[in-house]
Amino acid sequence: MSRIRVLVGTRKGAFILRSDAGRKKWEIDGPHFVGWEVYHMKGSPIDPDRLYASQSSAWFGQIIQRSNNGGRNWEQPGTPPGEPLTTPEGFPKGESNKFVYDASSATGKPLTTHQWYDGTQRPWEFKRVWHLEPSLTDPDTVYAGVEDAALFRTVDGGKTWQELAGLRGHGTGPKWQPGAGGMCLHTILFDPGNPRRIYTAISAAGAFRTDDAGLTWKPINRGLKSEYIPDPEAEVGHCVHRIAMHPARTNVLYMQKHWEVLRSDNAGDQWQNISGNLPSDFGFLVEVHAHEPETIYVVPIKSDFAHHPPEAKLRVYRSRTGGNEWEALTNGLPQEHCYVNVLRDAMAVDSLDECGVYFGTTGGQVYCSPDGGDHWTPIVRDLPSVVSVEVQTLR
């Protein structure tokens, strides 16, 4: 019997929602890490009870947490190699929150500055981990997208982290700049058929691809147009909010940019606008159906100034044609007086035969549709503001 586990990160803690395959009765577990921001949680694809969580605070910085039993218990994994796992008093040791940019000469071209809001150059400064992406093949290997934008990796279960400095070092870093939410690396996609290929996306720099397992990177932003930068078609500087991919068709990418929804059919080498009949092409997320690579979802938001749904109606839009033709999905969603936002990491799908779609809002609701978006029901209504939603299908 399959089960579903939904991992919800919020501004004030983490929650784990559990259900059987019916997806009607839910156990609500939490808050974990109460009072801390949890930007993201995600499980290992090959060891689903191994979870990783990014716990952070503007006051106290970054903490990495790990669970080996599906989120029932958590630990900070960091212990320097060769040392005992605990202090003499029995407390766990921790270096797992140590994210230090690689400025060594061995990595070739370590950049030291990026563009600030006023156009001046600022040094890179670590703030938090936005996104954790566990390896497809090794439960101890995890990639972390951080603010200020960079990519880190652990190969020891989160105990220590090293930067893949080639991304910051490929030459365009001085043109990267923060969006309103900060200069964050928020998307990491692995190509299941090609372990040397990884996609990332940064706000506001753009999308990038490596074909040599992270050693070197290239911007993949051709076709993007952004009126808020001096050259609207520049190589970098675009505020990409999210990219998504179906694991069975990894050359096709979907993107929600600051404004515009786009797709690429050649691994990001060229993008085309697929916003079509959306009521607004501003938004934060894009997601792909688990079994239908041409079925995609977005949640339109009115504008970058008004962070709420158009006409105050919360609508998920679905395209079954890979974009351009969109239908509003409203059954069970509030259609008046709704002023919530849905953030970039806050939608996910399960892989049951009838694909379930889940999303969380800044109003604290987590919605589930067990039928691909046709009908929606809130699992919970009053959590803290939801930052991220991930789903595990447990068999």
Add this chain to the structure above:
Amino acid sequence: MIHVRLPYHLQTLARISADIDLEVAGPVSPNTILNALEERFPMLRGTIRDHITKERRPLIRFFACAEDYSHLPPDTPLPEAIRSGAETFIILGAIAGG
């Protein structure tokens, strides 16, 4: 013995629920207290001051005997009342937000 009080968030991280008593070797200053604190509770490394530079995180404050030591050099000697344990060295999060 030095009495140290942590903010709630760091108490949960360190898995404690009360003030801490610390042995501090040598001169007693914010720096030496933090050294002893991080030695005993390694999970607090990076949460009060930077891993590498050891600079205080911007929204952390240090209070001793009703005085703010946050903006003084971290090796500033602390008062006798802290050294003797009569008063508590307080680490707290600055007020921010609404």
